[in-house]
Amino acid sequence: MKRDSTHRNATGGGISAALKSVALENADGSLISARGLVKTFGQLRAVDGIDFSVGKGEAFGLLGPNGAGKSTAMRMVASVSKRTGGELSILGMDPSLRGPDIRAHLGVVPQEDNLDLEISVRENLVVYGRYFGLPFSYLRPKAEELIDFAQLREKAREKVDNLSGGMKRRLTIARALVNEPDILLLDEPTTGLDPQARHVLWDRLFRLKEAGVTLVITTHYMDEAEQLCDRLVVMDRGHIMAEGTPASLIREHSSREVVELRFGSGRNEGTAAAISAAGLLGEGDRVEVLPDRLLVYTQEGEATLARVVASGQRPITSLVRRSSLEDVFLRLTGRSLVE
Amino acid sequence: MRGVYAGRPHAVLHRSFVALKTSNWFIIVTGFFEPLFYLLSFGLGLGGLIGAVTGPDGRPVSYAAFIAPALLATSAMNGAIYDATWNIFFKMRFAKLYDAMVATSLGTLDIALGEIAFALLRGLAYATAFTAVMYAMGLVHSAWGLLCIPAALVVAFGFAACGMAVTSYMKTFQQMDWITFILLPMFLFSATFYPITVYPEAIQILVRALPLWHGIALMRGLALGPPGPELLWDLLYFGVMIVIGLFVTARRLERLFMR
Ligand SMILES: Nc1ncnc2c1ncn2[C@@H]1O[C@H](COP(=O)(O)OP(=O)(O)O)[C@@H](O)[C@H]1O
Ligand SMILES: [Mg+2]
Numbered sequence: 001m002k003r004d005s006t007h008r009n010a011t012g013g014g015i016s017a018a019l020k021s022v023a024l025e026n027a028d029g030s031l032i033s034a035r036g037l038v039k040t041f042g043q044l045r046a047v048d049g050i051d052f053s054v055g056k057g058e059a060f061g062l063l064g065p066n067g068a069g070k071s072t073a074m075r076m077v078a079s080v081s082k083r084t085g086g087e088l089s090i091l092g093m094d095p096s097l098r099g100p101d102i103r104a105h106l107g108v109v110p111q112e113d114n115l116d117l118e119i120s121v122r123e124n125l126v127v128y129g130r131y132f133g134l135p136f137s138y139l140r141p142k143a144e145e146l147i148d149f150a151q152l153r154e155k156a157r158e159k160v161d162n163l164s165g166g167m168k169r170r171l172t173i174a175r176a177l178v179n180e181p182d183i184l185l186l187d188e189p190t191t192g193l194d195p196q197a198r199h200v201l202w203d204r205l206f207r208l209k210e211a212g213v214t215l216v217i218t219t220h221y222m223d224e225a226e227q228l229c230d231r232l233v234v235m236d237r238g239h240i241m242a243e244g245t246p247a248s249l250i251r252e253h254s255s256r257e258v259v260e261l262r263f264g265s266g267r268n269e270g271t272a273a274a275i276s277a278a279g280l281l282g283e284g285d286r287v288e289v290l291p292d293r294l295l296v297y298t299q300e301g302e303a304t305l306a307r308v309v310a311s312g313q314r315p316i317t318s319l320v321r322r323s324s325l326e327d328v329f330l331r332l333t334g335r336s337l338v339e
Numbered sequence: 340m341r342g343v344y345a346g347r348p349h350a351v352l353h354r355s356f357v358a359l360k361t362s363n364w365f366i367i368v369t370g371f372f373e374p375l376f377y378l379l380s381f382g383l384g385l386g387g388l389i390g391a392v393t394g395p396d397g398r399p400v401s402y403a404a405f406i407a408p409a410l411l412a413t414s415a416m417n418g419a420i421y422d423a424t425w426n427i428f429f430k431m432r433f434a435k436l437y438d439a440m441v442a443t444s445l446g447t448l449d450i451a452l453g454e455i456a457f458a459l460l461r462g463l464a465y466a467t468a469f470t471a472v473m474y475a476m477g478l479v480h481s482a483w484g485l486l487c488i489p490a491a492l493v494v495a496f497g498f499a500a501c502g503m504a505v506t507s508y509m510k511t512f513q514q515m516d517w518i519t520f521i522l523l524p525m526f527l528f529s530a531t532f533y534p535i536t537v538y539p540e541a542i543q544i545l546v547r548a549l550p551l552w553h554g555i556a557l558m559r560g561l562a563l564g565p566p567g568p569e570l571l572w573d574l575l576y577f578g579v580m581i582v583i584g585l586f587v588t589a590r591r592l593e594r595l596f597m598r
Contacts (some may be wrong), residue, residue: 041598080441080597100345104444114435118358127357130350131443159361179444 024091038085048238061232062218068235070218107176111187150174166197241332254323257301261315343446351453374410408562409531412554418462419495423502451588462495481564494554497577500584507591
């Protein structure tokens, strides 16, 4: 449903920008390449030796719970944070030597909005463009184009302080596009927004993806990762736990289907043991106990549920569904994403 | 240099001018009147009791003409310091402005220069207006007097650069109050209202170490004339302040916003 509606909207107009042809790339043809990348804060190894690379036109995701090191990794790629160790090459340049040159080609949407609250929406776009050394003759029409892209036409003269959270987020994304970046870095672009605002934002991001902009997105929303990312890594405690497309991650790290069973608090643990012991599971199936429910990872959900019920167990509620990224996530990080 | 300077401080300065129209003009204008009130009350009021005092070249000058260059240096300092301390403190600790700037192709030295340039422009504006008042009141005795304006630019630059550098270390409002607390005695004791020779030798050395004293000596030399070569030392003093202030500010911006 979501996916269909966003695709429909994506055809109308939109930003011509970000289409500039790219000559800048790493020796291996990628735009971002990290090898053994490390960042420490005192004793804490926030990013602890990660490898990844991002190709042109790709939508790459960093998925992980809070504190996994996503923002830290992102800030190193954005060339605003110096790495402690390892290799990092962005657009063929080393960020510790050529920060301004790299940043000239990046668009950054930080986890927390840092718009200029003292000036208007339009002024934010122009002033920010000046930081990149772009001429007013380019910036004046560009600002108007981005105001439309961010759907802020009525607010163009308004001080940013007066915008809603969703509007600010759209303006931050629009602002990141002012230099027609080769890579757009989005750190939790929709966290803290209501569902309507999230869908508007997803629509904007889809348009950029279709326009061929290379995206790097961090998120702890599974649906966001599944919808927007071609390929992603799951991070936990500074490490990469797995890498692949959303589909391949599900295939490799979860079963085809999941049966969710609730037996009421206190009874889940015992019932899980009983189900395993009674030989109700198929080859390779497994049961996981969450505080409020059991998850049975299985190839054939309906058949497994039928066997459980036939054995005399009476779940209060039961649900058979396809495996999702969330299951992969729980498997790999061993904890729920809920904060 | 390539990593810290992109040759674009004017883009940062442009941002300050765009934001200027929403700032509090009342506060900006009052900053000019403070030294003017000192000139009127002390120079004319107290000056009537004192009569003439000895100028830098040994000849007697009116008390108002004696303190006016000192207040000119003070107005250049005040304008620069107001902006480089309180406004910068707000931007560093609350506004996230520099977080946004460091993510662009600006270097930290561009940001430092752009912000300091704006602060010094405020000092320069106060000083220029004050120089006009001095001319109108007949307090400029030297043909070199007009050079007070470029000299004010140098003085304001030094204070703005060091003011921003110091502010970058401040974490609380209480710490910020210390800056005000230090500036007041410096204003009162930098041979502002009487010649430095009233102090015993040891105290003189102390006063000569203060930046405002050098600003005052510079302005007095230019306004009452004729300026001697010793003014080059005063200029050098500010040259050092400017270089150190800029360097430290750029380093601090990197420390604070590019961790
Ligand atoms: N500037 C910093 N100083 C000290 N510790 C930090 C800093 N930034 C992040 N951390 C720590 O590094 C770890 C990873 O943080 P972060 O990259 O923000 O995670 P995520 O974005 O995945 O939630 C956390 O434990 C966080 O507290
Ligand atoms: Mg984060």
